[in-house]
Amino acid sequence: DAKTTQPPSMDCAEGRAANLPCNHSTISGNEYVYWYRQIHSQGPQYIIHGLKNNETNEMASLIITEDRKSSTLILPHATLRDTAVYYCIVRPNTDKLIFGTGTRLQVFP
Amino acid sequence: DVKVTQSSRYLVKRTGEKVFLECVQDMDHENMFWYRQDPGLGLRLIYFSYDVKMKEKGDIPEGYSVSREKKERFSLILESASTNQTSMYLCASSLGGSGAYEQYFGPGTRLTVT
Numbered sequence: 001d002a003k004t005t006q007p008p009s010m011d012c013a014e015g016r017a018a019n020l021p022c023n024h025s026t027i028s029g030n031e032y033v034y035w036y037r038q039i040h041s042q043g044p045q046y047i048i049h050g051l052k053n054n055e056t057n058e059m060a061s062l063i064i065t066e067d068r069k070s071s072t073l074i075l076p077h078a079t080l081r082d083t084a085v086y087y088c089i090v091r092p093n094t095d096k097l098i099f100g101t102g103t104r105l106q107v108f109p
Numbered sequence: 110d111v112k113v114t115q116s117s118r119y120l121v122k123r124t125g126e127k128v129f130l131e132c133v134q135d136m137d138h139e140n141m142f143w144y145r146q147d148p149g150l151g152l153r154l155i156y157f158s159y160d161v162k163m164k165e166k167g168d169i170p171e172g173y174s175v176s177r178e179k180k181e182r183f184s185l186i187l188e189s190a191s192t193n194q195t196s197m198y199l200c201a202s203s204l205g206g207s208g209a210y211e212q213y214f215g216p217g218t219r220l221t222v223t
Contacts, residue, residue: 034211041217042216042217043113043199043201043214043215043216043217044152044199044201044212044214045214046211046212046213049211087151096154096157096167097142097152097154097212098154099144099151099152099153100151101149101150101151102151
C-alpha cells in the first residue's frame with residue numbers, strides 16, 4: 001500500500017474552508033484515496049473517497065491532482081464540531097486500511 | 110444508519126485473564142475488522158474476517174485470536190492478557206466483494222490491563 005504524508009496539525013477559523021493536504025507520491029493506478037476522521041474518544045468516521053476524479057458529498061470535497069500524487073480534503077465551512085484528526089489513506093479496492101498518524105485539525109471560534 | 114456496537118466502552122482486567130471483546134453490526138456486512146489504537150502509532154489491524162468462520166491475520170495478530178460464528182458478530186479474544194495489550198480497541202465492518210467500500214467503526218473499547 002502507498003505511504004501518505006500529512007502535516008501533523010492545522011488550524012482553521014470557524015466558518016472558513018479547511019484545506020487538508022495529503023501527499024501520496026507512490027500511489028498505484030488501482031489505489032483509491034480515502035479520508036476518515038476521528039473525533040476525540042470516538043471511532044473513525046468515513047468522509048469521502050476517490051480514484052481519479054474530484055468528488056463531493058455532503059461532508060466534504062476531495063481534490064486529486066492529475067498525476068494522483070497528492071490530494072486535498074476540503075471542508076467548505078468548518079465548524080467547531082469538525083475539530084478532529086483527519087486520516088488520508090490510499091489502498092487498492094480491498095478492505096484493508098492502513099492508518100497513519102493523520103492531521104490534527106483545530107477549528108477555533 | 111449503519112450501526113456497529115462494541116460490548117464495553119471501558120474495561121479493566123488483570124494480567125493473565127482471558128478477555129473477550131464483542132462487536133456486532135446490523136447492516137449485513139460481510140467484512141469485519143479489529144484494530145488497536147495507541148498514541149503515536151495510529152490504528153493497526155489485528156485480525157479481519159471476510160465471512161462467517163473465516164479469519165485472516167492483520168499486521169499485529171500475536172497474543173490475539175478471533176471468532177466469527179455469526180455474520181453480525183466478531184469477537185476478539187485475548188487468551189492471557191498482558192499489560193502491553195492496554196489499548197483502545199476498535200471494531201469495523203464493511204460490505205464484501207470487489208469495489209471501494211468504506212468501513213464503519215464502532216465507538217471503541219478502552220482496555221486497561223493491570
